[in-house]
Amino acid sequence: MVCRKDLLKIYELLHGYFGDLHWWPADSPFEVMVGAILTQNTAWTNVEKAISALKDRNLLSPTALFGIDEETLAETIRPSGYYHVKAKRLKSLVRFLLEQYSGNIEMMCAETLPILREKLLSVRGIGPETADSILLYACRKPVFISDAYTQRILRRHALIPEDTDVAQIRALFMTHLPHNASLFNQFHALLVYTGKTFCRKIPKCTPCPLRILLKETGPR
DNA sequence: CACCAGGCAAGTA
DNA sequence: TACTTGCATGGT
Numbered sequence: 087m088v089c090r091k092d093l094l095k096i097y098e099l100l101h102g103y104f105g106d107l108h109w110w111p112a113d114s115p116f117e118v119m120v121g122a123i124l125t126q127n128t129a130w131t132n133v134e135k136a137i138s139a140l141k142d143r144n145l146l147s148p149t150a151l152f153g154i155d156e157e158t159l160a161e162t163i164r165p166s167g168y169y170h171v172k173a174k175r176l177k178s179l180v181r182f183l184l185e186q187y188s189g190n191i192e193m194m195c196a197e198t199l200p201i202l203r204e205k206l207l208s209v210r211g212i213g214p215e216t217a218d219s220i221l222l223y224a225c226r227k228p229v230f231i232s233d234a235y236t237q238r239i240l241r242r243h244a245l246i247p248e249d250t251d252v253a254q255i256r257a258l259f260m261t262h263l264p265h266n267a268s269l270f271n272q273f274h275a276l277l278v279y280t281g282k283t284f285c286r287k288i289p290k291c292t293p294c295p296l297r298i299l300l301k302e303t304g305p306r
Numbered sequence: 307c308a309c310c311a312g313g314c315a316a317g318t319a
Numbered sequence: 320t321a322c323t324t325g326c327a328t329g330g331t
Binding site for chain 3: 129131136165170
Binding site: 122214236282 | 310311312313314315
């Protein structure tokens, strides 16, 4: 099982290799939230198309999304896939924002981390990863985002037992690492970037940089 | 053509 | 509680 030292070493190696990644790719906190929902089990390239379509129609604000009917919204975000489901999820998101915070995201982010996480998780369509993405990349709260990439990379390198789920992995990172938003921001970005770059074809993931880097730097 | 992508909720036993 | 299934487009 990975320990604190392993995690710090992985971070150090990836950061040394890829540098600062400046995530999340979005122009505003609200765009982060929308992107977090649209990217659920979906390739980011498809999400970009949907976000562009929303921008073209000036729909990237809570009030604008609230005002539009669900079917039109669905058609607009169609390239991101699951578009009927995601239109509903965006609708529940903006209802939440308007009801709780008058659509003011600054106000939302003023909540304490545990309270806000619970509130986000109570919104239909926001699960653990989406909530954590919003907390970290829209509000800069210190949470680690555990996702499919994180799990895949740790598994491939045999750093965790096969049956370790994403929630357990999240707990691992959160207990072993300092609660620092910048660290968690970079770390998740680096893991996703690594996965996107080197683990495209899933069962094979031939040249995984981690292994190469670990080899190059010797045994941990 | 087959398979996959930065999940989540609802249904079943 | 612990599985299973539906949701869907676009890239490789």
